[in-house]
Amino acid sequence: MGAAAQLPKHVNIVEVGPRDGLQNERVRLTVAQKVRLVDDLTAAGIRDIEVGSFVHPKWIPQMADTAAVFDSIRRDPDVNYWALVPNMRGLESALASTVSHVAVFLSSSETHNMRNINRTIAESTEIIREVVDAARSEGCTVRGYISTVFGCPYEGDVDFDRVLSIGASLLDMGVSQLSIGDTTGMGTPLQVRDGCARAIEEFGTEALALHLHDTRGLALANALMALEVGVTVLDASIGGMGGCPYAPGASGNVGTEDVVNMLDASGVETGIDIAALLRISRQLELDCGATLNSRYYRYSQAGAV
């Protein structure tokens, strides 16, 4: 039924666990535990790590210590350490922590954007424009998250033309990579394949990352479809930590172990040591006192790896 599609030779993993993951876990880690987590991820071979966010602690108390974490991590010159910034104030805090890689974010659904950050998409876009300008003038690289691109828990279907239009405006501002997010795991394989193919056609492979959640168990199938059409950057969260507190029913970023295992098994290079990832998840379970949901991690804990 058609020629077999090829997978890319190399895929880059953007580890979002320390921010997107931990932010949505009930337990809090200490600064020392977070520093160890980031240092261990660096040692495991991850080349992009989202360390934290500079968001008002009233909104995300779990991230209140991001500056302290940035102060103490061992910064490998080959690794990009990212911070999420919602506005100019956040950017200023990031710059004070000598952060050189910042991420901005908005939703492709008006309702989700309003519920998540209490602004219209147009209002978010203007704030992001100001942040990107200032960040670039300070020499920062900027990543742009667009969420709910394959479905919104409030609005249902999201018009992918709107995703492409938001993406184009972010790239015009000087954002270097878009991360399009299936924020509540509503995406389906053919939808993800088609959306990613369109985004790559518009923006090119280098400019696109895919951010998947495993809410309904489809994350790896969706990832595989994206790889088939040329996606080469995947966001993932160690142990499958995280979800979205503003999206009912959402839980679980796709686990880094799950993605790396599938890529390893498919002959796609990541440069990441999966055994090291499993040790990190085990440490996280001890630190959090919680059970992590990554499928491959759970398999490993059954004594099989």
Place this chain on the structure above:
Amino acid sequence: MGAAAQLPKHVNIVEVGPRDGLQNERVRLTVAQKVRLVDDLTAAGIRDIEVGSFVHPKWIPQMADTAAVFDSIRRDPDVNYWALVPNMRGLESALASTVSHVAVFLSSSETHNMRNINRTIAESTEIIREVVDAARSEGCTVRGYISTVFGCPYEGDVDFDRVLSIGASLLDMGVSQLSIGDTTGMGTPLQVRDGCARAIEEFGTEALALHLHDTRGLALANALMALEVGVTVLDASIGGMGGCPYAPGASGNVGTEDVVNMLDASGVETGIDIAALLRISRQLELDCGATLNSRYYRYSQAGAV
């Protein structure tokens, strides 16, 4: 990166939960509970159900009541009710229960076959030949399971040529469909795609079913790859019940809800009511007092469906 492959319009699900699933759960269901399970699966729109096995109760005590289950289920004329039979004695019991669809089985790994049924592959083949002859002369349709086709926990890699050779001999005997099994979930997406493509080339689409386990979380990704090369029959187990007691580290047939959800989401028809499947899994959890692992079922139980 190559043209996008098409998925089939319709996929047939062979529900193996009442046999392969329950056989490997610690808890026992009563005959009445099993009958309800099979009747509910029939009502949900499943068209092939593996009801039980006629195996010596010393080996599989969970299946000792298969005759009683067959006696009491409501047999829909549009549904095939399968029984697994290991030998002539099993076949005789099946025939005595007016079973018209029987399944035979062997492994593509010598070591796995020896540990599972204490025979060489050649010995199993001769016994199967006798069973298939007798079954066909009584008007039965016969299905043939070949296990460990994408990897054996004892031997590691399995030569797919051996799988094809065993498959050819089963079809020569008069088996109408082969179910090739990733018994311990060792299969990887490209491996499954290539194996299924080769099997379809040898035997045709109609003769092939794929039996997946979600041990490492790859079952849906593997299923998707199989669909892309034309596989149209998938085995699945309600709630993700089951594993293989003779295969260390193995757990979890792919969940029927997970497969049906992915197919529904991809526009592939199954004729199955997924809401009914979720109700069946909920009843099974109550009957078993156990937690089922199907991803989509767990998602539904988070209050999201």
